Amino acid sequence: MTTIITPLSHATQTYTGIRRLLWLAILMPILVSGCGVADKVEDVTDKVSDVAGDTVATLDGAIDALERNSSSWQAVLQDTTKQLTADAQSTVRNEISNLLNRSVAATGVELRCDADFIGTRVRQALVRIRAHLLNQTVPPVEPALCHVVPAAVDMALDANRRNKLEFFGYDFDTTPIKVTLQDKSRALDVSSNLDRLTHYHMTLNLGANGVPVSKASNRVTLEWQNKLISSIAVIQPATPVCREKTETYTRNTYLSYTPPHTRGDKEYDGHGPEVWATARWVNDGTHINLRLWMKAKETRSDWTTAEGVRVESYYTAPSGWRIESIEGNVESSAHYVDSDHNDDRQGGGPNGPVKEFKFRGDHKGDDAGSYTGVDVYFNPLVVKLVEVANCAPESAVKSLQLKGLIAPDTTKRLQPMMLHIQPKAP
Known part of the structure; x- marks a missing residue:
């Protein structure tokens, strides 16, 4: 879509x-x-x-x-x-x-x-x-998470050392966030235990009068408008380390985009245009979208302009896996001034989303909104995937070790699983 x-x-x-x-x-x-x-x-x-x-x-x-x-x-x-x-x-x-x-x-x-x-x-x-x-319709604002402390909850720790979760991010004060405790047989809404200290800092009470984490619990999840924005593992005596794998996705087709006319008379008439474009892969955990922005502005006169953003669904994680990260650069850009009526190949390269931008700038007749645009040719997308199951991500276990928030017995049990974890061959 x-x-x-x-x-x-x-x-x-x-x-x-x-x-x-x-x-x-x-x-x-x-x-x-x-x-x-x-x-x-x-x-x-x-x-x-x-x-x-x-x-x-x-x-x-x-x-x-x-x-x-x-x-x-x-x-x-x-x-x-x-x-x-x-x-x-x-x-x-x-x-x-x-x-x-x-x-x-x-x-x-x-x-x-x-x-x-x-x-x-x-x-x-x-x-x-x-x-x-400008009296335009404004959609709701999505909160964003950058960091969770601790990255997982080790039940082998003393209860006083695992009595809260802290969330750091952006726009926590704009909309309700649902918090759920996932057990073996139920999902319990514990949103009332979430405290927004600032727009970028929240805490979740895991103490005696807070979220009832028990030996049956396997994770705490945060959702916004039915979309998962965070999942924190609860490490039990039998919890394994999640499997990980790297996947390369190649799209052989190109994407064509003609941004809308936003200013002037639609005709560049040999005055440029000056052109900018940025393509960025955006990871939301289960999908990666490509966000493509382009602007072409006349260099004089009435400053005829075409500008817009296109968001394209690009990659979906396989069932049972979550996108942990994107390998390499996540952004490609280009900038130049058009000087003729020919297509112009600019920017891109071996790193980032775009292998090559091919621009259409000025030609005879109207340009902005009907002709001026870009064709984008892609590099392979390389993603790190983590298993979605009742398990603890390796990155979370390492974070707990650095912060001293994991019991020695838990470290000893999980350490062998953290050595080059890969999915079993089918």
């Missing part, structure tokens, strides 16, 4: 009232004076339109910058705050300032989300702010 979307993320305010507030602020002195109302109302209309347009243009610039380099999110947010004009709705400026503070707070040592992850969430938040400003 293929969808064309623009991903959105958290913003605590809505901006549907920006024009209304500007009208009240500017019209009130006019109404009081009672002179030249018609002319002044026309001036006000232009002013409101200019302010809203400038604000959207500033947001668009920030969103583009993060699309090209998500790790620069902090500098982009700081620059965006400075660029907003004095006339801009203060709620927009405050929301971006809050987003900066929110994101900086989420980069603590325990969080362990990388800069690109934070940058992607920041970009989604800016898109959401823009959507509110």
